[in-house]
Each structure stands twice: as C-alpha cells, then as structure tokens.
Amino acid sequence: MNSFDLLKKHYENRSMAAMEWKLKGRKVVGYIGDDVPEEMIIAAGFLPVRMCGDPGSDMAEADKFSESFYDPSVRSILNMLLTDKYNFLDYIIFSHSNDAVLKLYHQLWWINNLNPDISFPPVHLFDILHTKYLTTGLYVRGEVQKLKTKLEEWSGKTISNEMLSESIALVNGNRNLLKKIEKLRFVEPALISGTDALQIIGSSMFMHKQDHSRLLEQFLNLPDQLSAKKGIRLHIEGSDIDNNEFYNIIESCGAVIVNERNSWGNTYFQDNVDESCDPLEAIAERYHLRPSRYRIQSLEETALYCLHSTTVAKAQGTIFFLTEGDPAPTWDVPGQKKALEENNIPAHNLNNQKYFINDIDRTVIKTEVKNFLKSIKNI
Amino acid sequence: MKKIKNTNKQTNPGHKRSVKQLKVSAITSEYQKEWFRNTRKRLAAGEPFCLANADTPHEIFLTMDDIPFVATQWWSAIISAKQMSAYYFDKMNEEGYQKNICRYCTLPLACAMDHHPVKAPWGGLPNPTLILAQLSCDEQTKIFEQMAHEYNCKFFALEYPAPAPNYPRWWEKVENDWEEVIGAQALDLRVEELKELIRFLETTTARTFSYKKFGEIMELENQQEEYLKKIRDLLAKVRPCPVGLPDQLATTMNLQWHRGTQWGLDHAKMFYEEIKNKADKGDSVCKNEKIRLMWIGRGLWHNTAFYQYFEKQYGAVFTNSMYLSIAADGYIRNPRGDYLRALASRHMFMGYCLRDPEWQLKEALNYGVDGAIMIVASNCIDSVGNMFISMTLEKAGIPVLPIYADAVDAREWDDESIKALVSKFIEERCIGSK
Ligand code: SF4
Numbered sequence: 001m002n003s004f005d006l007l008k009k010h011y012e013n014r015s016m017a018a019m020e021w022k023l024k025g026r027k028v029v030g031y032i033g034d035d036v037p038e039e040m041i042i043a044a045g046f047l048p049v050r051m052c053g054d055p056g057s058d059m060a061e062a063d064k065f066s067e068s069f070y071d072p073s074v075r076s077i078l079n080m081l082l083t084d085k086y087n088f089l090d091y092i093i094f095s096h097s098n099d100a101v102l103k104l105y106h107q108l109w110w111i112n113n114l115n116p117d118i119s120f121p122p123v124h125l126f127d128i129l130h131t132k133y134l135t136t137g138l139y140v141r142g143e144v145q146k147l148k149t150k151l152e153e154w155s156g157k158t159i160s161n162e163m164l165s166e167s168i169a170l171v172n173g174n175r176n177l178l179k180k181i182e183k184l185r186f187v188e189p190a191l192i193s194g195t196d197a198l199q200i201i202g203s204s205m206f207m208h209k210q211d212h213s214r215l216l217e218q219f220l221n222l223p224d225q226l227s228a229k230k231g232i233r234l235h236i237e238g239s240d241i242d243n244n245e246f247y248n249i250i251e252s253c254g255a256v257i258v259n260e261r262n263s264w265g266n267t268y269f270q271d272n273v274d275e276s277c278d279p280l281e282a283i284a285e286r287y288h289l290r291p292s293r294y295r296i297q298s299l300e301e302t303a304l305y306c307l308h309s310t311t312v313a314k315a316q317g318t319i320f321f322l323t324e325g326d327p328a329p330t331w332d333v334p335g336q337k338k339a340l341e342e343n344n345i346p347a348h349n350l351n352n353q354k355y356f357i358n359d360i361d362r363t364v365i366k367t368e369v370k371n372f373l374k375s376i377k378n379i
Numbered sequence: 380m381k382k383i384k385n386t387n388k389q390t391n392p393g394h395k396r397s398v399k400q401l402k403v404s405a406i407t408s409e410y411q412k413e414w415f416r417n418t419r420k421r422l423a424a425g426e427p428f429c430l431a432n433a434d435t436p437h438e439i440f441l442t443m444d445d446i447p448f449v450a451t452q453w454w455s456a457i458i459s460a461k462q463m464s465a466y467y468f469d470k471m472n473e474e475g476y477q478k479n480i481c482r483y484c485t486l487p488l489a490c491a492m493d494h495h496p497v498k499a500p501w502g503g504l505p506n507p508t509l510i511l512a513q514l515s516c517d518e519q520t521k522i523f524e525q526m527a528h529e530y531n532c533k534f535f536a537l538e539y540p541a542p543a544p545n546y547p548r549w550w551e552k553v554e555n556d557w558e559e560v561i562g563a564q565a566l567d568l569r570v571e572e573l574k575e576l577i578r579f580l581e582t583t584t585a586r587t588f589s590y591k592k593f594g595e596i597m598e599l600e601n602q603q604e605e606y607l608k609k610i611r612d613l614l615a616k617v618r619p620c621p622v623g624l625p626d627q628l629a630t631t632m633n634l635q636w637h638r639g640t641q642w643g644l645d646h647a648k649m650f651y652e653e654i655k656n657k658a659d660k661g662d663s664v665c666k667n668e669k670i671r672l673m674w675i676g677r678g679l680w681h682n683t684a685f686y687q688y689f690e691k692q693y694g695a696v697f698t699n700s701m702y703l704s705i706a707a708d709g710y711i712r713n714p715r716g717d718y719l720r721a722l723a724s725r726h727m728f729m730g731y732c733l734r735d736p737e738w739q740l741k742e743a744l745n746y747g748v749d750g751a752i753m754i755v756a757s758n759c760i761d762s763v764g765n766m767f768i769s770m771t772l773e774k775a776g777i778p779v780l781p782i783y784a785d786a787v788d789a790r791e792w793d794d795e796s797i798k799a800l801v802s803k804f805i806e807e808r809c810i811g812s813k
Contacts, residue, residue, distance in 0.1 A: 065766060065767075066763065066766060067755070067757070067762060067763045067764075067765065067766060068757075069757040069758075069762070069763070070760055070763045096540075096541045098517050099516050099517045099760045099763075100760070100763075102541050103760065103763045103764060105541070105544065106544045106764060107764070107767075108544075109544030109545060110544065110545070110736070110764070110767045113545065114767065114770055114771070114774070125541055127540055127541045129514075129538045129539075129540060130514050130520065130536075130538065131514070131536050131538060135538070135568055135571045135572055135575070136538055136568075138568075138571075139538070139540070139564070139568045142564055298524060299521065299524050299525060299528070322477070324479070327477070327479070327480060327481060327517070327518055327758070327760075328517040328518055328520075328521060330476070330477045330480065331476075331480075331518065331521035331522070331525070332521070333475065334474065334475040334476065337475070351477055352477070352479065
C-alpha cells in the first residue's frame, strides 16, 4: 500500500489510528469544531481525533432528543454518540465555534439529566468567542488556560512550555506539508484532485501528526504518482463538508476543485502558531485571531476572502455549497457573489443541500453543475 | 414632522388583533406610540439614536440623558402587526437571501434594506447612531452587521459567552447571587464591554454617564419589576384568570421598553392595581374557565386574537407566557455595591434562562396549567432544545403541543389548521386527562 492509499484508508476508517493508539494503553480525546487547539491535546499526551458525522446512517436516535432543523453534520455526531460509534473516546472537547456545536454540548447534558442511563465521556467546552476585540482576546486567553488545566487534570500531568513548544512545532510541520499539497492544486494544471486533497487533509485530523507527516513526506517525495487533472477549475465556498461525496459528484462532471473554504479542507492548515514566543500566548493568538477564521470575518471580509481564495487558486468559477440547517454562511453569499461578479468570475449556488446526498439529489446536483460548467466554457 | 400615511394595503384575513380588556393596556400602548412620535421628532432635531436588541442594556441609554432607542424586537412586532412581514421577506428573497432565513431578528433588517419610508410602518426608522446586539447566535452577527451597513452606522457587538448547560433553580439565586449564577469570567468580560460602550457613547454623543443617576435607574427598575412579579404571583394563583394573554403581552412589553423610568414604575403599579381590582371583584376573561394553557415561546404578534379563540369554544384560557414570568424572575438585581456588574449580569444569559426546561416547568406548575402550546420556529436555532422543555413538562404530567410556525412571519401561519390542531389537543389531552 503506498502512502496515498494509507492516508485514504485513514480517511475512510476514521477510528483506525485511535484504536491502534488505545491498544498501547493511551487515551483519545475527541473534539468538535475547528477551533480546538490540537497542539494542547497532543502536549497532554493524548491523541486528538476530530469528530464528524456519518451521512450514510440514519438519525433515528438523534431524532428522539433533538430537533431536525439544525446542522445535520452535528446532529449526526449526536446520533453516533447515542449509537456507541464513538465508544473509543475517553474525553470530548467542544468548541464554541458555532451554535450547533454549543447546542450539542448542552444536549448531552440534558439527555443525561433526563435519562440517567444514557451517559457520555467527560466533556469540556472551550468557549472561544467571536469578535476581534481585545476584550475577547483576553477572554480567549482565559479559556486557553482553563483548557490547559482541564487537560492536566485528565492526564494527571503538568503540561510544560517545552511540551507545548514541541507539539506546536509538530503541528506546524504538518501544516507546512499540507501547504505543499495546496500548491499542487494551485498549479495549472492541478496535480491533485479536490477529492484526493480532502482525503489527504482530512486524514490528518484522525491520525497522530507524526505518522501523518511521515506519510505526507513520502507522498510528496514521489512526484511520479501525480498526474495532471483536467477540467474546469472550481473553488468551493459555504458549509463545512466532513466527507468527500459532494466533491466526487462535482469532479465527475468534468471539474477539478482547486480550493475551498472548508475547515475539512484547505482552511484547516492555514495560519501557523508563532513559534517564537510564549507557547500559550501564541496558541491563544492563533485560535482567536487567525486571518482564515470565518467567525471573526466581517461580511466584507468574507467577500474578499472568497474572491482571494478563488483567484489565488486560479479557479474559473465558484460554487456555493450550502447545507440545510447551516444558515450562517448563506448571509455571506450575496456579498461574495457580488465580489466575484465584479471580477467576472462566475458563481453558482447550491442551496438547501442535504447532508446525505441520495440518488435524486445527486442527479439534480449533476445537472446544475454541468450547466454551470457549460456556461463557464462558453465565456 | 408630517405624519406619513402607511399606504401599504396588504391585509391577511386570517390575522386579527385581539380585544384588549385593561385600561392600562390602552394607556401604555398609546404612550408607546406617542413615545415613538416624540422620538422621531427628537431624531429629526439631530439627537443621537440607538437601535438595540431587547436583551441589551438599555439602561445605559437612559442614563445618558435618555438617548432615544428602539428595540429591534419591538420594531419587528410593529412591522408584523401592520401585516407587512410577508412583503419584506419576499423582498429579501428577491435580493438573493434564502427563503428559509430566520425571521424573528431579520424583519428590521428587511425593512431597512427596502429603503422605502413611505411603505414602512410609521414612516420607517431614521439612521441610528449605533446598533447594539449580543452575539447570542451565529446569524445575529450577520444580521446586525448588515443592518449597520444599510443604515451606515456602527454595530457594537456584545459577546455571548456560552452558558452552562444548566444552573439549577437559577430563579431563586439570580436576584442576589448573580455573580455565582453567571460566573466571574463572563461578568468581567461584559463589564469591560459596557465600559467601552459607555465610552463610545460619551465620545460620539458628548453626553455624560452619571453613575449616581444610573444607580437611581437601576433602583427604579427593581421597583417596577417587583410590581410585575406581584402580578405574576397573583395571576398564577387567581382562578378564573382575570386577564388574558393579549393584555399581558402588550402591557408587559410596553412597560419593559421603559424600565428604569418613573413612568415605567407608575404604570407597572397601575397594571398591578387594575389586575388586583379585577381579581378582587372576581372578573375573568372567561367565566367558564375550564382549561388553563401556557404559551411557550415568542408571542404570536401577527395574530394575538388567536389566544382568545379557544375561550368560547372550550373555556380554555391562555394564562401565561415567558414575558411576564421573566420580568418577575429574571430582572431584579440586588446591586451588591456594583450597579454596572449587576447590569452586566442581567442580560448575559437571559435568552438561555428563558428556555430552561426546569424554569418552564416551575412556571407551568405555578400557574397550574392543564397543557402548554409551544411555538417552534424551525428557522431559528433558539428553538433547538425545545424538545427538552416538552420532555420535562410531559414527564411531570403536563401535555405539550409543539406547533411549527413563526412568530412574525404570517406567510406560514395557517390559522384554520393550527386552530384545529390546538382544538384536538385540548379535547384529547387537556380535557381528556381531567
Ligand atoms: S436564529 Fe433566531 S435568534 Fe438567531 S438571529 Fe435568527 S431569529 Fe434571531
């Protein structure tokens, strides 16, 4: 099995690394959202595993305890927790990255309160807030300190600055390698498809960073594996996508996805933690103020970011993928589209998309995307 | 200023205003209209003006020589009551915003985006100096930012730290031990933000913030909320119910917009005395009261007549909602020597307290209701978690009927079928269980 196949395997079998880790008698921390500092979990000696939903399974258990009209990928996590799919987790860290995740955090408490026989691993909320102001920065600093204390309590060990610096270097190293993957998409023609890129990036969230970086290096050292990807170059904006089904569909229509605003894709590894200063300060600063952080961007900034992401990757068009139950990104769309239009970049909306894409949805998406691609070709 | 006639002729036969019973309702509602006319005059004269969410510290505006403000929810209710929500939402959809955007907080934005003062209720809002909101949900940020853009003014965002999943029996503690309920870290942040807000207003409006005056406002407000608490305690006890939900909702809200003023206190007293008088005389909204119902969620502003519909048919009376109950349980603060910190504690987790299943159950038991109707807006994240309210009440033997509808968007309100649903619920689950 070559390095890419292994990465892919980890993307498909998301608990594989965690199971191996546990066999060594070590503990696994699940986390939700892209605002949780993995560096700190690693420094505490745990394996961080980003939690995701399962579009293939039903929501029968989640339906018993939660409304059906909010982010289905987060609801799906609830369903997985209730059906023991995450029984390998020792702890869970939630971030206040959006309402849905915060709701899930509350739901676990209420489910247990009303049904004491249903229990979950110990949880912690990393309450990262949402303005760029100093007052928020100071609050986030406090939250980083609280998270450190919680991790120390869980591990029974003090986390030293050396341990933090080491894990920061490890995660930054992984980010730097992923940036090389990004470059391979930005070149013309692209040398990696969007579907493959999602798997390479995503597997980093389920594996030990050292192992992931090693496989990435192997992959990057064998450029023969790469081939030119033909097709109309697209950038994807909108809701986070924790699986590659949508990319598969788009790329099967004759497009190649060269960039995305998606915390499961290229947004994941932007903005390194500063290695030149106090590690906790650097972590607080990165997670609060990183330029790529969606939550602190104004409407104007999301428009500029969208335009930049499209042009830097030399994409010929942008598709907005907006899942039902995830309304926040829809507010950015009119401004983002305007910015693209002013620069003669075509854009297309896919509104109210399902988390689980069935055959009918697939046909509809394909038709819309093919028409969009045709319109780009005709320009 | 010339009064601009509302030329919008849209009406919807399904949506009716309720019949009000209380004198104080008429007085407070007339005062609110007069206040708005007056506010418009003040703005035309060049005074600063703030557009602020209901769950923000209006007390600050009041302290600073009464900087005029309009609460977005109140404005939303006005637009809705004028039957204009459908017109505005259609307009937003035309502008490229999705059909399923949330409604409650969006209506004022939709109105602002229309830039059509002749169509807007009361001639529309002038450009504010400042827009103020807590970032209590993801969309709030976007809506208020866009609104500031439309009005070409600043948006002052107050952070919303995550509330704990539960603070047991907060209503017994929040008056005195608010520091413990809210937590020092969140309060520290909010106090800093309030100071920044005050400094911003001081520098942009050249008005001063008198701490002494602020203290007086906070004390007046406590007294006013004490009356609302007395009303709540009285209404919970008295059978049959002496005053219906339409009066309760309208008057409580009109009083809350003027909390901290002598007028607010005087009229809260009047509100109490009028109800007390009715109770003493044995007056009731429905002589034949058989079923007591609780309304859970936002007020049905576009159709307050709905609340009275079931009285004749079933003797079913809507006795209570969160509006009066939160005034009673959520506002009063013992300042403990720090009015600013006490104010910070007032709004921080109010939205969360309102949806606390245990508090809802406490109020259901307090009023002795036979059932609860819960409005669930599936476009609003705040509705997520409502199932726990249902479960908690049902577990205690109180049946709950969720109705999936929007409190301000009349387009999706199917009056006949919802009435049928509630009728069936009353027949099968409320009468049946008696
Ligand atoms: S989701 Fe609900 S609370 Fe949030 S802005 Fe929309 S209507 Fe308001």
